[in-house]
Amino acid sequence: MTNLEYLKDIIEKISIRDDGEEIKALRSEASKIEKILKGAFKGGDLTIKPGGSLAKGTMIKESYDLDLICYFGREDESAGKTLKEIYDSVKKALETDYFVNPKKSALRIESKQRVYFHVDVVPGRFVDGDSDDVFLYQEAGDKDYLKTNLSKHIDHVKSRGKNMTDIIKLLKFWRERNGLQSAKTFILELLTIEILKGKDLSRIDNCLDYFLREVSESIQNYKIEDPANPTGNDLSELFNDSVKNLMSSSAKNSLYIIGQQGWQGVFGEIESTTDDEKLASIQKIQSQNPGPRPWLRK
């Protein structure tokens, strides 16, 4: 099997199919949220739709969240006059049904039944009636609002084609396996596009190799900017030296592993272990080397 064939199999393994259970569950939760918000802001001029990796086609099984945008029309005051009021009203509307954890601009909602899913609801207001530009409230940062544009973000990724979205999926998988959660998806996407600018994307293996080399040796030379707001959205806090150093050392380490074991050393086996195999393995571990059984302080 060639490197390219192996990586394509890994993409297949980590991708979430459009008709997959994960997407169905997220869409069902999204409908529930939409109903709650439309009920709370009756008659409001609301646009509610998925953003993030679901919209960009870069979602992976290893780590998938749903970003659900909830934008109000420019003149709509059903949720409040200011961005802060909108943010707080949306939070309040969701709190009856969910645990709501406020993030910088989004509201992370979690199930009260303790079922795992992560949905980030992003409240905002359209700048005007002519464009997709929106203002988001910011809880932290040097200013309390941020101008952004979801369509531009989606287009920035999707317009590069399927090879690019596949490469981003692989790099998100690389991030997860290397514990680089501090490198946010938005940053990873922008950096990938920047580093691979002008490259032949059909050779995914070469692109990945080039990306890792650039990150390991020259990440400090790369500047990234928000395509929806190049001058107004300062990404230096998200793409800081700590993130760069961590990515650089992990890339160096991955290149070493690839040199020793091939790509499999970085991305693992193509075939997943079945549940029965896992259970048999657990029994074997327990019989050979039983560890502590967990307790609870109470």
Add this chain to the structure above:
Amino acid sequence: MSSTCWHIQNPELFSILKKLLADNYNGLHLFIENNTVYIRGNLVIKNTEGKELGSFEIEIEVPANYPEGVPIVRETAGKLAKIANRHFNGDENDSACLFVPEARFKYYPKNSSIVDFIEGPVKSFFLWQIDYDLNGGKSSIGGMSHGLLGKVEFYREELDTRDTQVILKFIKYLISRKIKKHWSCYCGSGKELRFCHLEELLYLREKISKKDADKTYRELILSKKQLQILKDN
């Protein structure tokens, strides 16, 4: 607690920790925030043949009294519900409850390295979580009961008895400042300790933390109701 973090007071120890992590785990990294050292990242659980069984996003808070204290472990992706059945303490940090305090000497003895901790109690905890999910919310490995009963179970297993009076006497001997060999054995045989379980007692007195044993003893004698609960279980 000192205002200076241990990693500044003891840079050598910190660099050993850093090297151990780098040498053993691609996915785990060190962070220092608010004078506290954290290990964060991805922990892969593998079987004996090296095949992957699962992976978890975790955080290990290295205590200020490292390497003396037990690090605090958390699952940070939110994929595991932080419920009592999964052995997550209901504290504000949703920390994982890895083992009964008295059992520390078996699974994370003093002078162990952070790798011993991760390879032992941490991986066991997350293996348990995989087992729990595969069995539809009921682990085949089994967990210790929650609270005091779990601690009593530990003593039951160590002493191979279900007699709470024996356990109480044993713990009393554990926490006594001195042991007299002519004392009657805790096992209830009527023999003097020196002719019965003295060796076992001395071994466990050395291994089990007096502080932990004392806490359990106080909880046990706190109320007769507690003892009744234990009898019923």
